Amino acid sequence: MCTSTHRPPFTLMCALLLAAAVFTGAAESASSDIVELLERTGAVLEWDEFTRTGVIWSGQDSISFAPGEPIAVANFHELMRIEPIVYQRGRLHVPETTFAALADRLSGPTDLVRLRPVRAIVIDPGHGGRDPGTHRTVTIGGETVTYYEKDIVLEMAKHLKAELEKLLDGPEIHLTRDSDVYLPLKERTEFAHSLRSDPLDNVLFVSLHVNASPLPWTDARGVEIYYLPATQRRQVLEEEIAASLEPEVSAILNDLKEEEYTVESVLMGKAVLDAIARDMPETPIERGVRVANFFVVREARMPSILIETGFINNREDLALLATSEYRQRLAVVIAAGIAAYVRDFEQLR
Numbered sequence: 458m459c460t461s462t463h464r465p466p467f468t469l470m471c472a473l474l475l476a477a478a479v480f481t482g483a484a485e486s487a488s489s490d491i492v493e494l495l496e497r498t499g500a501v502l503e504w505d506e507f508t509r510t511g512v513i514w515s516g517q518d519s520i521s522f523a524p525g526e527p528i529a530v531a532n533f534h535e536l537m538r539i540e541p542i543v544y545q546r547g548r549l550h551v552p553e554t555t556f557a558a559l560a561d562r563l564s565g566p567t568d569l570v571r572l573r574p575v576r577a578i579v580i581d582p583g584h585g586g587r588d589p590g591t592h593r594t595v596t597i598g599g600e601t602v603t604y605y606e607k608d609i610v611l612e613m614a615k616h617l618k619a620e621l622e623k624l625l626d627g628p629e630i631h632l633t634r635d636s637d638v639y640l641p642l643k644e645r646t647e648f649a650h651s652l653r654s655d656p657l658d659n660v661l662f663v664s665l666h667v668n669a670s671p672l673p674w675t676d677a678r679g680v681e682i683y684y685l686p687a688t689q690r691r692q693v694l695e696e697e698i699a700a701s702l703e704p705e706v707s708a709i710l711n712d713l714k715e716e717e718y719t720v721e722s723v724l725m726g727k728a729v730l731d732a733i734a735r736d737m738p739e740t741p742i743e744r745g746v747r748v749a750n751f752f753v754v755r756e757a758r759m760p761s762i763l764i765e766t767g768f769i770n771n772r773e774d775l776a777l778l779a780t781s782e783y784r785q786r787l788a789v790v791i792a793a794g795i796a797a798y799v800r801d802f803e804q805l806r
């Protein structure tokens with residue numbers, strides 16, 4: 458996974474291992490190697506070699522930084538003026554004053570309970586009303602039936618909501634639509650944003666769709682999950698926070714927040730695939746977690762994934778998707794994956 462030329466989902470994790478291997482040796486004068494800071498505080502470094510940004514985690518507290526920048530950001534919203542950390546020959550050198558400030562910030566008291574609660578989960582059944590999505594007509598025993606994406610995903614979404622409500626006490630679970638109505642894409646993401654009473658509230662966005670390939674029938678089958686790549690820049694920082702900052706600071710903050718959303722989206726997608734692999738051996742997942750540029754994922758300023766639940770023009774997938782029993786089973790398993798992700802997300806990291 459570390460060798461892919463594209464930005465692989467776990468670049469960060471790979472870079473972390475790499476960083477642990479590289480950041481050894483003596484510190485230079487008037488600065489210390491970041492390893493010393495980590496040892497002193499028991500913190501963990503996530504270093505992204507691709508974007509050259511780092512996040513130091515200590516319990517619930519995080520400090521984001523970029524070498525050469527005179528600011529660091531605590532918990533993704535609180536600015537700290539620092540003497541810049543220096544990246545040199547594969548190592549991170551922390552100036553003395555910065556070392557003291559970060560050590561102090563990282564050794565503060567931590568609250569061990571419900572650290573980053575998820576306020577809401579928005580389930581978005583794709584299409585609806587005059588937009589049926591993809592469809593296929595088949596003749597079974599002389600009877601012709603047409604299956605529409607909008608109906609399949611609506612039924613799944615209702616099961617997913619009910620199941621998540623059973624599994625999770627904390628977050629509110631919402632549907633973007635609960636009937637066969639047309640809903641513009643922008644309204645779906647705007648609805649999700651409206652659920653935040655605070656710009657830093659955690660809201661997750663999960664869109665459900667059915668795949669189709671251009672061929673009349675295809676051998677491709679199974680579940681695919683899409684997330685947005687970090688290189689696809691968005692204004693993820695809420696306007697009210699961005700407006701209160703200097704432009705260059707808000708740009709850096711925006712990049713750091715985006716990086717977090719990308720990592721969180723990949724982790725959520727991975728948790729769903731793990732649940733499917735464990736509980737639904739008949740459903741292939743080799744197509745995996747993929748990079749996408751779908752509107753609903755792009756416009757969601759929050760961890761967000763789009764699940765393609767199967768191919769309508771694959772005969773085996775359609776045979777499964779056509780039944781209420783399978784729609785419910787898949788929803789139950791997706792819910793288990795999302796719930797596992799939420800519990801992980803809310804814990805210490």
Ligand SMILES: [Zn+2]
Pocket residue numbers: 583584590591606665666667
């Ligand atoms: Zn669709």
